[in-house]
Amino acid sequence: MHPIRLTQFAQGGGCACKIPAGELEELLGGFAASAEPGEGGWAAELLVGLEGGGDDAAVVRLDGERAVVTTADFFPPVVDDPYDWGRIAAANALSDVYAMGGTPLAAVNLLAWPREKLPTELAARVLRGGLDVARSAGCHVAGGHSLAAPEPAYGMSVVGTVHPERMLRMDAAAPGLPLTLTKPLGTGVLNTRHKATGEVFAHAVASMAALNREASRAAVRAGVRAGTDVTGFGLLGHAFKLARASGVTAVLEASAVPLLDGAREAAEAGFVSGGTRRNLEWVAAETEFGGLPETDRLLLADAQTSGGLLVAGEIPGHPVVGHLTAAGPKPVVVRS
Ligand SMILES: Nc1ncnc2c1ncn2[C@@H]1O[C@H](COP(=O)(O)OP(=O)(O)OP(=O)(O)O)[C@@H](O)[C@H]1O
Numbered sequence: 482m483h484p485i486r487l488t489q490f491a492q493g494g495g496c497a498c499k500i501p502a503g504e505l506e507e508l509l510g511g512f513a514a515s516a517e518p519g520e521g522g523w524a525a526e527l528l529v530g531l532e533g534g535g536d537d538a539a540v541v542r543l544d545g546e547r548a549v550v551t552t553a554d555f556f557p558p559v560v561d562d563p564y565d566w567g568r569i570a571a572a573n574a575l576s577d578v579y580a581m582g583g584t585p586l587a588a589v590n591l592l593a594w595p596r597e598k599l600p601t602e603l604a605a606r607v608l609r610g611g612l613d614v615a616r617s618a619g620c621h622v623a624g625g626h627s628l629a630a631p632e633p634a635y636g637m638s639v640v641g642t643v644h645p646e647r648m649l650r651m652d653a654a655a656p657g658l659p660l661t662l663t664k665p666l667g668t669g670v671l672n673t674r675h676k677a678t679g680e681v682f683a684h685a686v687a688s689m690a691a692l693n694r695e696a697s698r699a700a701v702r703a704g705v706r707a708g709t710d711v712t713g714f715g716l717l718g719h720a721f722k723l724a725r726a727s728g729v730t731a732v733l734e735a736s737a738v739p740l741l742d743g744a745r746e747a748a749e750a751g752f753v754s755g756g757t758r759r760n761l762e763w764v765a766a767e768t769e770f771g772g773l774p775e776t777d778r779l780l781l782a783d784a785q786t787s788g789g790l791l792v793a794g795e796i797p798g799h800p801v802v803g804h805l806t807a808a809g810p811k812p813v814v815v816r817s
């Protein structure tokens with residue numbers, strides 16, 4: 482077990498400590514509609530903003546072939562190892578650029594650190610993890626901001642580019658398309674177990690620290706136009722957001738959804754975060770579950786940290802977990 486258990490300094494955990502989806506939408510309601518330019522007008526055309534429930538990142542057009550993608554993400558420690566936490570947080574922040582089909586160019590660190598409680602040397606290892614993952618993505622880490630705070634938090638703001646006609650948008654999914662998921666679910670329950678017991682799940686760490694770059698490139702190459710990444714709102718929450726924004730119904734085949742080893746056992750043993758339970762509550766009214774058992778519902782709602790891409794289309798080598806139909810009575814249907 483790690484000598485200093487970073488997860489014990491966090492109340493919540495990773496993407497599971499996001500403000501619940503319903504509350505966030507209430508908070509942001511009217512934010513997009515009220516956005517009128519000042520006297521000089523806008524400096525650039527906004528291609529993707531908060532309309533329709535928001536997307537993974539904001540996108541503004543530069544010209545006919547290039548647009549700028551911008552996003553930010555930071556969260557408390559999800560694992561005890563500082564270097565791994567840094568890698569995971571960076572992969573997660575970069576992921577929102579990949580979720581738009583873009584290429585990250587430069588990032589700046591966002592760091593909150595309880596200076597009296599934790600040694601600076603640990604913070605340096607967190608930043609090192611972030612730097613190593615960003616470098617592997619070909620993305621500069623060229624600055625940042627640091628804050629003394631009661632709880633540690635780390636992440637990045639990332640800027641990238643994307644072709645304006647080849648983005649993976651939340652609102653461009655169409656009936657008849659398959660749904661592909663590029664990483665297995667279960668990081669939420671395994672992180673919750675890690676926080677409670679100190680057991681290390683190396684395969685979950687490897688999955689969270691892995692970039693969504695290849696999946697994103699393959700999707701864009703395959704002509705996919707709609708997608709998102711599966712993070713704090715779980716597969717169900719993100720599938721709902723995609724279906725709602727596109728005006729379609731997402732049909733998920735529960736048995737086709739891959740799980741990390743040990744995820745089902747962790748869920749059955751009760752290592753379920755508050756975030757996951759709130760996800761399930763949020764989507765319950767929008768989802769037709771049939772007779773799907775509670776554990777399976779929780780796993781489909783499991784709040785992921787640095788999860789995979791969910792795209793409307795096929796990516797060779799990744800499982801199809803459902804398909805899209807014309808809008809039915811519910812935006813999400815789960816078949817057992
Ligand atoms: N404080 C905020 N002000 C304005 N918009 C916000 C704020 N917090 C979240 N949003 C927007 O709400 C939407 C949903 O946020 P969320 O963090 O779930 O998206 P996300 O970045 O794709 O998440 P993740 O990083 O977990 O993939 C996004 O469009 C995001 O930009």
Ligand SMILES: [Mg+2]
Binds near residue numbers: 580710711712
């Ligand atoms: Mg996202």
